[in-house]
Amino acid sequence: MTSRPLRKLGFLTIGLFxxxxxxxxxxxxxxxIELGERLGFDSVWVRHRHFQYGISxxxxxxxxxxxxxxRIELGTAVIPLGWENPLRLAEDLATLDVLSGGRLNPGVSVGPPMRYDEVKDxxxxxxxxxEDFSYERVRRLLGFVRGEKVTGFSGVDGFEVFSDRVQPHSPGLGKRLWYGGASLGSARWAGENGMNFLTSSVVKAEESEDxxxxxxxxxxxxxxxxPDGDRARVSQGLVVVPTDSATPEQRAKYLEFAQKRLPRTASPQGPARMMFAPDLVGTSDEIAERLHAHAAYREVDEVAFALPFTFDHDDYVQILTDIATRLGPALGWRPGGS
Known part of the structure; x- marks a missing residue:
């Protein structure tokens, strides 16, 4: 089986400070993000971190x-809903979507907040x-964003006008909600509920260790x-670091980064048996060859390549420039594609 031509090229950043x-x-x-738009990327995604030195x-x-x-689409990958009130978040997401002109792609996940025992109080x-940290939390958000009634009252009370659903309502946003899943169950749930699906460099080893x-x-x-079957949207998010225009010092840094993280990819990690994909470091031609050989990549036509956490601003400029001008075209992508 051959890979589909890459239709949408995106990238993901943690936003360290x-x-x-x-x-x-x-x-x-x-x-x-501004550079990504100038380079023609279709989307940019930001991670979500609490009590860390990344975007909170x-x-x-x-x-x-x-x-x-x-022009560039703006995504979250992902907002952990255990930290959020779905009703308030729905208002924020709708407001952002209106401000962006309908460019928001909110990605979410469920489960208890990280280090919950230390922050719950x-x-x-x-x-x-x-607190319910199950899929029901996502279902509530979906309903609020898609315009379901929230209260039993709408109309005028004195001088104030009230709606019975979240305002502002952004009609297209409900179709642009993504679920970030690492298990077979979450993948099925996202499909059954008509969401899009984000799959990253971390999965749960349930039926295989490949x-x-x-x-x-x-x-x-x-x-x-x-409901959309094979047309349902999936975006893959591997860590990809092309070195075409990198300096010798940058190449050495990138290779050292990947080498330090390689041992964790050898077998499932921890009680949850999480599996990590190796970071892809090399020339654009080398990375394209590895992606074309990747069974899951061959099933998608959208990606959000993840930038490594700890690199410098100039490194990200070089990596994004190489992705847009060399790797993307090697994967069949063209700026402005549909």
Missing amino acids: DEADPRRGHESTLEI SPVAVLAAASQRTS ALYPASADT FAEVQLSHIRAFRAAH
Whole structure:
């Protein structure tokens, strides 16, 4: 089987910053997003981190980005809903989508917040032991975003006018919600609920210990359950680092980064048996060859290549430029494709 021509090219960033100068890090992220638009990328995605030195408020960052760009799609990969009130988040997402002109692609996931025992008293002081972190939390968000009634009242009360659903309502946003899943069950659930599916460099080893085979099974299970079948949207997010225009020092840094992370890819990790994909470092031609040989990549025509966490601004400029001008075309992508 041959790969589909790449239709949508995106990238993912964590938006690191220095605690002593957080503005500089956030400004760097916004500059990288602007660069992505100039290079022709179809989408940019931001990670979500709490109590770390990465983006903690993707809605705020993307709202700023929406005013500095005009075309590139803006995504979250992903917002962990365990930290969120779905009703309030629905308002924020709809507002951002309106401000961006309908360019938002919100990606979400469920489950208890990371290190929950240490944050639960601050996050949910009155309800920590009764909060529901199941798929029901996503279902609520879906309903709110898609315009389901929230209250039993609408109309005028005195001088104020009230709606019975979330405002603003952005009609197309409901079709642009993504679920970030690493298991077969989450892939099926996302399909059954008409979402799009984000699959990354981390999957759960349930039926195999071959990363590509596991990821392929998730993609197929998602599409089998989705009303759109084989047309249902899937985006793959591997860590990809082309070295075509890199300096010798950058190449050495990239190879060292990948080498340090390679041992974790040899076998499933931890009680959850999580599997990690190897980082793809090399020339664009070398990376394209490896992707064409990847069973899961051959099933998709959208990607959001992940930028490594700890590199410098100039490194990201070089990597993104090589992806857009060399790797993308090698994968059949053209700027402005549909």
